[in-house]
Amino acid sequence: MAPEQWVERPRYVQHAEDVAEGAGASNVPSPDEVARGLRATSEGEDLIQILSPEGVLTPHPDFPVEVTGEMLQGLYRDMVLIRRFDREGNSLQRQGQLSIWVPLLGQEAAQIGAGRAMRPQDFAFPSYREHGIAWCRGVDPTALLGIFRGTDHSGWDPKEYRFHDYTIVIGNQALNAAGYAMGQAFDGKVGDGADAEATICFFGDGATAQGDIHEGMVFATAFDSPIVFYCQNNQWAISEPVGKMARLPLFRRAAGYGMPGFRVDGNDVLACLAVTKWALDECRTGNGPVMIEAFTYRMDAHTTSDDPSRYRLAAETEHWKLLDPIERVRVHLVREGLADKAFFDSVDVEADELAARFRDFAVNMQVPPVDRIFSNVYTGPHAEVDRQRADYLEYLAGFEEEGAH
Amino acid sequence: MSAESVTLAKALNLGLRASMEADPKVLMMGEDVGKLGGVFRITDGLQKDFGEHRVLDTPLAESGIIGTAVGLALRGYRPVCEIQFDGFVFPGFDQIISQVAKVTYRSMGAWSMPLTVRIPYGGGIGAVEHHAESPEAFFCHIAGLRVVACSNPADAYWMIQEAIDCPDPVIFFEPKRRYWEKGELDTGVRPDSTFSTVVRRPGDDVTLIGYGATMPVVLAAADAAAAEGRSPEVIDLRTLSPLDLGPVLDSVRHTGRAVVVAEAPRHASLSGEISARITEEAFYSLSAPVARVTGFDTPYPPSKLEEQYLPDLDKVLHAVDRVMDF
Ligand SMILES: Cc1ncc(C[n+]2csc(CCOP(=O)(O)OP(=O)(O)O)c2C)c(N)n1
Ligand SMILES: [Mg+2]
Numbered sequence: 076m077a078p079e080q081w082v083e084r085p086r087y088v089q090h091a092e093d094v095a096e097g098a099g100a101s102n103v104p105s106p107d108e109v110a111r112g113l114r115a116t117s118e119g120e121d122l123i124q125i126l127s128p129e130g131v132l133t134p135h136p137d138f139p140v141e142v143t144g145e146m147l148q149g150l151y152r153d154m155v156l157i158r159r160f161d162r163e164g165n166s167l168q169r170q171g172q173l174s175i176w177v178p179l180l181g182q183e184a185a186q187i188g189a190g191r192a193m194r195p196q197d198f199a200f201p202s203y204r205e206h207g208i209a210w211c212r213g214v215d216p217t218a219l220l221g222i223f224r225g226t227d228h229s230g231w232d233p234k235e236y237r238f239h240d241y242t243i244v245i246g247n248q249a250l251n252a253a254g255y256a257m258g259q260a261f262d263g264k265v266g267d268g269a270d271a272e273a274t275i276c277f278f279g280d281g282a283t284a285q286g287d288i289h290e291g292m293v294f295a296t297a298f299d300s301p302i303v304f305y306c307q308n309n310q311w312a313i314s315e316p317v318g319k320m321a322r323l324p325l326f327r328r329a330a331g332y333g334m335p336g337f338r339v340d341g342n343d344v345l346a347c348l349a350v351t352k353w354a355l356d357e358c359r360t361g362n363g364p365v366m367i368e369a370f371t372y373r374m375d376a377h378t379t380s381d382d383p384s385r386y387r388l389a390a391e392t393e394h395w396k397l398l399d400p401i402e403r404v405r406v407h408l409v410r411e412g413l414a415d416k417a418f419f420d421s422v423d424v425e426a427d428e429l430a431a432r433f434r435d436f437a438v439n440m441q442v443p444p445v446d447r448i449f450s451n452v453y454t455g456p457h458a459e460v461d462r463q464r465a466d467y468l469e470y471l472a473g474f475e476e477e478g479a480h
Numbered sequence: 481m482s483a484e485s486v487t488l489a490k491a492l493n494l495g496l497r498a499s500m501e502a503d504p505k506v507l508m509m510g511e512d513v514g515k516l517g518g519v520f521r522i523t524d525g526l527q528k529d530f531g532e533h534r535v536l537d538t539p540l541a542e543s544g545i546i547g548t549a550v551g552l553a554l555r556g557y558r559p560v561c562e563i564q565f566d567g568f569v570f571p572g573f574d575q576i577i578s579q580v581a582k583v584t585y586r587s588m589g590a591w592s593m594p595l596t597v598r599i600p601y602g603g604g605i606g607a608v609e610h611h612a613e614s615p616e617a618f619f620c621h622i623a624g625l626r627v628v629a630c631s632n633p634a635d636a637y638w639m640i641q642e643a644i645d646c647p648d649p650v651i652f653f654e655p656k657r658r659y660w661e662k663g664e665l666d667t668g669v670r671p672d673s674t675f676s677t678v679v680r681r682p683g684d685d686v687t688l689i690g691y692g693a694t695m696p697v698v699l700a701a702a703d704a705a706a707a708e709g710r711s712p713e714v715i716d717l718r719t720l721s722p723l724d725l726g727p728v729l730d731s732v733r734h735t736g737r738a739v740v741v742a743e744a745p746r747h748a749s750l751s752g753e754i755s756a757r758i759t760e761e762a763f764y765s766l767s768a769p770v771a772r773v774t775g776f777d778t779p780y781p782p783s784k785l786e787e788q789y790l791p792d793l794d795k796v797l798h799a800v801d802r803v804m805d806f
Contacts, residue, residue, distance in 0.1 A: 174606040174783060225783030228609045243610050244568060245540055284539035285571065312540050314516035320539050386515045445788050448781040459747065463776050467788075470798065 121324065121338045122370060125345040128398045130406030132345070140349035144413035150191065150344045151404045151414070152422050154183040157207045158401065159426035160216045160433045164206075164223065167437050168379040173223040177204050181342070181374030184400030185307050187211065188339075188347020189369070192355055193275065195237070198259075200252035200276045203241045204307075208277060212238035216429070217436040226440050227447075245282045249291030249304070252276035256300035256363070265301050265361045273358035274302040275351070281312020283328070284320045292332045292364070301358035303351065304329075304366040307341060309373035314386040326368035334364045341371030342400040372398070445471065483666040489659040491633035492522050492598075494667065495640035496560065500530050503558060506644055509536040509545055510562030510598075519564055520600055520659055542572030546597065550579045553595045558644055565656075566601040567610025573618070580649045581624030592647040596640075600656035601629075602693035602743050603790055606783045613780055614693075614744035619651045620721040620753070627721035628675055629653035629692030633663035635718065639674045646675075653720075655693035677724035679731065683713035686737040686800055689728060689754060691717035694741045694791055701741075701796035710800065720750055728754065729762050736767035737803040741791045746774040768806030771799040 125140070126132050132142065157179065164176035179186065182204065190211025193199065199208055206219055214231045221227035222241060229240040242248035256274040259265060264272040282288055283306060295302045308325055310317050317325070329336025337354075339346045347369055354365040372395040376383050408414040449464035486494070500506045508523050514537035517524030527535035538545050542563060549559035563569045569576075576597065583591045603612035619627045626648050630636040636654070643650035680695070681702055690698035695716055702712040713731050717723070732738050738758055740751040755770040773791040781789050 175608060221782070222608060225606055225608070225786075227782045243608060244570070246571070281540040284541040284544065286541060286543050287571070312511075313519070314512045314514075315537050315540065319537060380519070385517075442784045443782065445785065448776060448778055448785050448789060452778045459777055463746075463778075467776070470795075474794075 121326070122340050123337055123346050123350055124340040124343050125349060126343045126403055126407060128342070128403050130403045130410060132407060135346070135349065138346070138349035138353050140345060140352065142345065144408070144411075147404060147408055148414055148418060150187055150348070151401065151408060152425070153187045153191070153207070153210065154344065154401045154404065155422050155426050156429055157187065157210050157216075158183055159430050161206060163430040163433050164219075165375070165379060167434060168223070172434075172437050173220070173379075174225045176223050176379045177206075178373075178375035178378070179204050179206050181372045181395065181400070182307055182309060182369075183207060184344035185341035185347055185369035185371045188344045188349075189275065189277075189305055189351045189367075192348050192351035194273075194355070196264075196270060196272045197355060198237045198239070198252075198255055198272070198274045200239045200248040200255070200274065201241055202245070202248065202278055202282070203243050204279075205241075205277050209236075209238060212236040214238055216433055220433075220437050220440060224437060224440055226443055246278065246285030246287030246291075249276050249278060249282075249285075249288045250294065253291040253295040253298075253300055253302055253364075256295060256302035256358075257298045259301050260298065265359060265363075267360060271359040272301065273355045273363065274300070275305050275355065276302060277305050277307065279312060280306060280308040280310065280317040280320055280325060281315065282306075283325055284312075292328075292334070292366070295364040296332045296334055299361065299363065301361070301363040302365075303354045303358055304364060305351065306366070306368045307371055308368050309341075309371050311373050311377070311383075311387070313377045313381060314383075316387075324368065326366060329366035332364075332366075334366055336366040336368070338368045338370055341369030342395075342398045342403070344400060344404060371400075483664045485662045486633050486665045487660050487662050488630070488633045488636050488655070489520060489522055491637040491663075491665050492630075492640055492654065493524055493526075494665070495637040496523060496644075497526060497529075498637075498667075499558075499560075499641050499644040500526065500534060502641075503644075504534075505556060506558045506560065507534055507536060507552065508560050508562065509538050509549060511538060511540055511545075511564050513537060513562050518562055520656065522598070522600075522654075522659075523562065542568055542570075543575055546572035546575035546580065549595050550575060550583070550593070553593055554583075554591060558594045558596075560596045560598060560644060563597060563599045565607075565611045566599055566613040566615055569597070569599055569615060572597075576619070576625070576649075576651070577622055581622045584648070585624055593649045594644075594647050595649045596643045596646075596652055597649070598640075598652045598654060600659070601653045602655050602657055603780060603783075603786045604657035604693070606786070608783070609780070612783070612786065614742065614775065616651075616653055616692075616720055617744055617749045620750055625649055625651055625721065626675065626719070627651045627653070628719050629655065630718070631655060631658070631690075631692050631695035631716055632661075633665045635674055635716075637665055637667065638671055639718070641670075642674050653692050655695075657693055658696065661696070675719045675724075677715060677717050677719060677727045679713060679727055680716050681712065681714040683735065684711040685735050686710060686739060686803055687713045687715060687728070687731040687735045688739050688741065688796065688800070689715045689717065690741040691720060693743055697791055697793060697796060698741050701793050701800070704793060704797055705800050708797075710804065712800065717754075723754070723757065725757055725761070728758065732758050732762045733765040736765055737806075738766075739771045739773060739796065739799045739803060741773045741796055741799075743775050743790055745777045746772060747777045749774065768803040771803050773799050 186207025
């Protein structure tokens with residue numbers, strides 16, 4: 076992609092045409108902004124792609140990946156299933172069963188590719204949209220529900236799955252992940268051994284503006300840490316386009332820190348898989364860190380609380396529909412005769428079953444006991460917290476007594 | 481203009497608009513404040529009417545927002561920074577504590593820092609972690625900052641304008657749970673300083689003290705207590721730092737009893753400071769120890785448990801009983 080496509084004109088300079096319009100900023104994207112967004116979706120020269128939107132597979136010389144029918148079927152199944160429970164999350168919220176849902180729609184390939192590139196011993200630090208990574212780590216989708224129903228702040232044992240808790244404060248996890256990777260290196264887990272480890276840190280395009288991301292990259296390079304910085308550039312940070320965060324493609328920042336950086340087609344599950352696998356191996360063997368920008372699109376609202384019609388045009392979303400991550404795999408499987416109708420039907424049935432189980436679990440979730448408020452604030456007893464717990468339970472018991480009279 | 485009924489959110493929007501109209505140096509900055517009008521729509525329509533150079537959609541970085549606002553203020557602007565949610569002020573905390581609060585002192589008055597930081601705060605909206613906190617004590621602890629909290633539309637309208645006019649930095653707490661509650665707003669007559677503590681309801685036997693998000697709870701509790709034959713006096717602090725203790729002490733000297741109500745945790749808190757000041761300065765008027773109804777000394781819990789965590793009518797009435805029966 077030519078850099079000049081990314082350079083916006085200085086926004087605060089008054090241009091003749093603005094003045095003529097009364098210098099007011101328009102509330103909808105200008106045609107110019109839309110065109111710029113659409114250009115940004117085209118295959119730039121830097122975009123690493125293996126499976127085209129039309130389903131044509133072209134091996135990449137630098138990122139070899141062995142592709143079998145079975146493997147593609149697996150990736151297809153993963154993506155269909157996570158999309159299915161993601162849609163169910165949205166409708167559960169609409170029906171008042173969840174207080175919020177954070178959709179991953181459109182980012183299935185970016186997540187399944189990266190997630191399936193990981194080895195069991197690797198460790199992932201998600202932000203809050205990484206339901207597909209959770210899936211690959213073996214976290215049951217129902218374990219995600221507590222956060223969104225408001226029954227808890229997390230829902231799985233991060234050590235068991237080697238998948239950290241969701242991090243909501245934008246950018247925080249980059250430093251935590253860098254430190255975890257430092258520990259992997261200090262523990263001698265970097266090298267050629269079968270047990271060699273790497274860390275992968277997920278964050279968004281908006282997050283790249285945060286100091287924590289910068290510092291995470293500085294620390295990671297300062298300590299040659301085995302960490303992959305995996306940025307899902309879904310083009311939007313709520314209402315702000317990626318152009319607000321960066322003048323140049325995000326992956327180019329890597330060079331400034333002294334690490335390799337790549338832009339992959341984030342809607343191409345094979346490219347995401349191949350590049351992430353390569354990057355994790357580089358880290359594992361001591362050549363980390365690495366940055367990957369998965370170039371994708373947030374097909375839905377930021378969350379169920381958001382209304383994207385206020386800031387982006389439907390034309391943009393329509394364009395990205397043509398680049399759908401699942402459809403291209405389906406087309407390839409069919410065209411190459413790698414899967415038959417029975418396979419697709421069985422995945423659909425499985426997806427419906429998963430959605431039903433997900434829904435059933437959600438609607439039956441219980442409010443945790445009041446005691447939860449006071450639990451795990453510290454690892455052990457704490458005079459003040461324990462006293463407040465006792466006082467509050469006694470206070471509540473007073474109502475029960477009243478009720479009994 | 482005669483009084484009309486508006487939501488607290490709308491009142492803030494109108495107040496910001498009035499400030500922007502009055503002074504071309506007033507800027508809005510923050511995440512999603514422009515085209516979207518903010519996630520709570522407090523800046524709705526302002527970018528459309530005042531332009532992108534007055535209402536800045538900033539990169540997603542709170543240290544960046546506050547730190548560049550400091551520079552803009554040094555350059556003669558009056559930035560109004562929106563922090564999207566209470567829990568996200570902390571990446572900008574360093575700039576607030578190290579620069580915003582201290583520039584005037586360090587420069588021996590050569591600089592002033594007319595900067596406003598708006599923080600939607602408090603719980604009760606069923607949100608995920610970091611979206612329901614009450615971090616006012618951190619800021620009250622820091623000399624150089626003025627800290628205020630509005631509790632109704634009329635105050636919101638006038639207080640935000642006073643904050644923007646103020647030559648000192650103001651941390652402006654907005655009770656997000658109350659954004660959609662309506663109240664009378666008369667934009668015609670500008671009141672005297674709104675950074676002052678007011679009596680919301682006169683009474684004789686117990687002083688109930690609240691601010692920001694807890695005011696509707698306190699007022700409802702006062703109604704309930706009155707129905708039970710008590711005579712509560714209700715105080716809305718409005719200014720949290722500095723405190724305007726006069727009305728508080730006058731009231732306590734009259735009633736002899738006080739209950740402080742706040743969502744924030746109890747330990748090392750504003751409620752603790754008020755309790756201490758009452759004890760220090762009105763000790764001989766007290767018929768009972770000051771009682772506090774606050775959040776617990778725990779992280780803010782998952783939202784399905786937040787009603788247990790937050791002060792409510794029963795908890796306030798319980799505290800009233802305690803001080804009355806002492
Ligand atoms: C420190 C901080 N500031 C603000 C927010 C509010 N917020 C939540 S998500 C978001 C946008 C994030 O955009 P991006 O990094 O691109 O990730 P995406 O949501 O697109 O996956 C913002 C501003 C936050 N969670 N944390
Ligand atoms: Mg994004």
